[in-house]
Amino acid sequence: MSGFKSTERYIASRDLEVAVNAAVALQRPLLVKGEPGTGKTVLAHEVAAALGHPLVEWHVKSTTKAQQGLYEYDAVSRLRDSQLGDPKVADIANYIVRGKLWDAFEADRPQVVLIDEIDKADIEFPNDLLLELDRMQFFVYETRQTIAAKHRPVVIITSNNEKELPDAFLRRCFFHYIRFPDRPTMERIVEAHYPGLQRDLAREALTVFFQVRDVPGLRKKPATSELLDWLKLLMIEDLPAEALRSQDAKLVIPPLHGALLKNEQDVHLFERLAFLNRRGG
Amino acid sequence: MFAQFVFALRDAGVPASVTEYLTLLGAMRAGVADYSVEDFYYLSRSALVKDERHLDRFDRVFGQVFRGLEAPAEGEDGGTAPRALPEEWLRRMAEKHLTPEERAQVEALGGFDTLMETLRQRLAEQQGRHQGGSKWIGTAGTSPFGAYGYNPEGVRIGQDTSRHRRAAKVWDKREFRDLDDGVELGTRNIKLALRRLRRFAREGAATELDMPGTIRATAQNAGSLDLKMVPERHNAVKVLLFLDVGGSMDDHVRASEELFSAARSEFKHLAFYYFHNCPYERVWQHNARRRDATIPTEQVIRTYGPDYRAIFVGDATMSPYEIASPGGSVEHWNDEPGAAWMARLLGHWRRSAWLNPVPRAEWGFTQSVGMVRHLMEDRMYPLTPGGLDEMTRELSR
Numbered sequence: 001m002s003g004f005k006s007t008e009r010y011i012a013s014r015d016l017e018v019a020v021n022a023a024v025a026l027q028r029p030l031l032v033k034g035e036p037g038t039g040k041t042v043l044a045h046e047v048a049a050a051l052g053h054p055l056v057e058w059h060v061k062s063t064t065k066a067q068q069g070l071y072e073y074d075a076v077s078r079l080r081d082s083q084l085g086d087p088k089v090a091d092i093a094n095y096i097v098r099g100k101l102w103d104a105f106e107a108d109r110p111q112v113v114l115i116d117e118i119d120k121a122d123i124e125f126p127n128d129l130l131l132e133l134d135r136m137q138f139f140v141y142e143t144r145q146t147i148a149a150k151h152r153p154v155v156i157i158t159s160n161n162e163k164e165l166p167d168a169f170l171r172r173c174f175f176h177y178i179r180f181p182d183r184p185t186m187e188r189i190v191e192a193h194y195p196g197l198q199r200d201l202a203r204e205a206l207t208v209f210f211q212v213r214d215v216p217g218l219r220k221k222p223a224t225s226e227l228l229d230w231l232k233l234l235m236i237e238d239l240p241a242e243a244l245r246s247q248d249a250k251l252v253i254p255p256l257h258g259a260l261l262k263n264e265q266d267v268h269l270f271e272r273l274a275f276l277n278r279r280g281g
Numbered sequence: 282m283f284a285q286f287v288f289a290l291r292d293a294g295v296p297a298s299v300t301e302y303l304t305l306l307g308a309m310r311a312g313v314a315d316y317s318v319e320d321f322y323y324l325s326r327s328a329l330v331k332d333e334r335h336l337d338r339f340d341r342v343f344g345q346v347f348r349g350l351e352a353p354a355e356g357e358d359g360g361t362a363p364r365a366l367p368e369e370w371l372r373r374m375a376e377k378h379l380t381p382e383e384r385a386q387v388e389a390l391g392g393f394d395t396l397m398e399t400l401r402q403r404l405a406e407q408q409g410r411h412q413g414g415s416k417w418i419g420t421a422g423t424s425p426f427g428a429y430g431y432n433p434e435g436v437r438i439g440q441d442t443s444r445h446r447r448a449a450k451v452w453d454k455r456e457f458r459d460l461d462d463g464v465e466l467g468t469r470n471i472k473l474a475l476r477r478l479r480r481f482a483r484e485g486a487a488t489e490l491d492m493p494g495t496i497r498a499t500a501q502n503a504g505s506l507d508l509k510m511v512p513e514r515h516n517a518v519k520v521l522l523f524l525d526v527g528g529s530m531d532d533h534v535r536a537s538e539e540l541f542s543a544a545r546s547e548f549k550h551l552a553f554y555y556f557h558n559c560p561y562e563r564v565w566q567h568n569a570r571r572r573d574a575t576i577p578t579e580q581v582i583r584t585y586g587p588d589y590r591a592i593f594v595g596d597a598t599m600s601p602y603e604i605a606s607p608g609g610s611v612e613h614w615n616d617e618p619g620a621a622w623m624a625r626l627l628g629h630w631r632r633s634a635w636l637n638p639v640p641r642a643e644w645g646f647t648q649s650v651g652m653v654r655h656l657m658e659d660r661m662y663p664l665t666p667g668g669l670d671e672m673t674r675e676l677s678r
């Protein structure tokens with residue numbers, strides 16, 4: 001099989017490759033979970049690129065309704081037009097607003113659909129899409145049309161675990177949990193983003209990064225995206241590798257830590273720890 | 282063989298279903314996991330496990346079933362025994378394990394016999410297609426299904442077995458061990474339990490178009506537009522939390538904190554107050570300023586109507602005097618006993634409950650727990666996922 005593979009830009013573990021290819025082969029949605037910043041959203045972009053399909057992105061918010069992905073009937077405009085005597089009003093189809101899934105279904109070539117952060121929506125959201133994702137079709141009541149996918153799209157769904165998803169929904173998906181990258185993998189990810197990065201700096205920075213992650217009690221452990229931001233800052237500031245060397249994260253708060261520790265409590269925790277350790281050691 | 286794998290998973294608490302099992306077979310047939318046992322492991326994991334908390338269980342079962350035969354004698358039925366399993370046995374397993382929905386699915390597919398036959402054929406097809414190659418099923422000349430049962434040889438995977446011996450098996454690394462939080466109470470569990478308290482109602486600003494209302498009004502208006510709006514539906518449940526802090530509660534800070542942060546994100550109408558051991562005439566909102574910024578309990582009662590649900594969180598572990606006698610409080614002079622204040626609070630908020638971080642089995646050892654429980658008319662629940670469930674059921678009534 002050709003399909004999806006780790007690339008220079010995106011480091012995918014073998015289990016992720018298998019999961020993506022299974023979902024593509026069986027035309028089932030792939031549900032991807034994992035710590036924030038571990039590359040869930042970017043995965044959809046990479047899959048689209050690998051398969052050579054266009055990507056349709058549907059970013060879910062707490063107020064998003066399933067129906068909005070199919071279509072909406074803009075009754076208000078129609079009422080207004082009818083007040084104004086606009087002839088458009090006779091045809092209800094003029095007031096049907098297509099959603100992302102409709103676009104993907106009607107496209108002349110296969111698409112990749114990203115439903116990002118499905119757990120943000122109400123619990124009903126996934127249930128309301130069950131049938132549509134299963135059959136890849138839906139019915140437009142207002143115009144009595146059935147919209148069926150010309151090509152079943154590859155559907156990638158991400159979740160940050162804010163809500164449990166219904167069993168019936170889960171049964172229809174393949175599932176992949178992105179484990180936090182280990183050090184060698186992280187080295188490759190860093191290399192992918194900053195090919196020219198100084199060896200020493202990368203090594204020292206990664207050591208500090210993993211030490212920071214190991215500090216117990218952090219509210220938000222820094223993840224890949226924080227590491228990448230931090231490295232960029234280190235490069236911009238032109239910090240020499242020595243500035244990080246022998247920097248035990250337990251003793252000193254790392255330079256430019258703002259990119260790694262995003263909330264105040266964590267910074268305080270660090271300061272407290274560093275203080276205690278210096279005193280004790 | 283594979284059916285049995287699925288049953289073993291279910292035994293271990295991984296809710297894999299027939300649907301998923303068929304998906305797995307479909308994917309094998311499509312050649313997703315052709316050349317290596319590792320790919321087969323990844324594929325079946327992706328098809329059968331839908332929750333990271335179950336990944337570790339999956340790894341254990343996978344190790345047992347596919348290594349074959351070193352299943353430790355743990356669990357009720359000693360894992361998966363390396364014997365040929367008669368069809369009758371499988372059928373009974375199926376009846377025991379399948380949900381009614383899945384049983385219906387099996388029936389729809391032509392019953393259990395047909396299903397087993399289909400599986401056998403699919404495997405045979407795959408075997409046929411792959412004969413001579415180095416695909417992952419090599420059956421040493423026997424049917425992988427045996428007599429619809431377990432082939433003691435197991436599935437020999439790949440021809441180049443040495444290659445697979447060399448590397449430590451992925452599933453034996455048990456990399457997902459720390460994600461299995463089966464019993465632990467995490468913010469996520471709490472949120473899920475609390476969510477059951479949700480009550481939807483329309484309130485707040487009118488922002489949604491009321492279609493039937495608009496049509497009716499417009500018609501009444503002889504066709505000229507008369508837009509009607511209604512408020513959006515919101516979770517309208519109102520919750521008042523009373524949290525015990527300090528003293529013996531220090532051991533339970535994390536659980537209370539998690540409960541608190543989960544409640545914060547679940548309920549729009551949430552207020553909280555702190556007390557120590559037992560609520561008396563004053564409570565407070567900022568623990569750091571409890572000396573100078575307390576609020577009369579009477580005022581709290583006046584502020585929050587009886588439509589609030591009051592949840593007390595505390596270990597109810599104190600001296601009996603702290604509940605029963607005036608002046609019994611360890612911190613100040615209380616004119617009225619704690620019990621009187623509890624009665625007042627519970628009289629105002631009829632829907633109320635007490636969550637206790639101490640395990641239920643230990644409640645009997647402490648007299649004050651029994652006293653509080655009595656005051657609560659038994660509505661005391663342990664601060665565990667199960668306890669929260671019980672509580673939400675009680676409070677939803």
Ligand SMILES: Nc1ncnc2c1ncn2[C@@H]1O[C@H](COP(=O)(O)OP(=O)(O)OP(=O)(O)O)[C@@H](O)[C@H]1O
Pocket residue numbers: 009010011012034035036037038039040041042043158160189192224225228
């Ligand atoms: N395996 C990887 N290979 C290359 N880059 C990666 C990888 N994993 C993460 N990144 C990089 O990390 C950053 C964060 O990724 P992304 O936004 O996809 O994370 P996410 O899991 O969707 O996070 P969130 O849950 O916060 O939405 C991106 O810049 C992405 O390029």
Ligand SMILES: [Mg+2]
Pocket residue numbers: 040041042116158
């Ligand atoms: Mg994302």
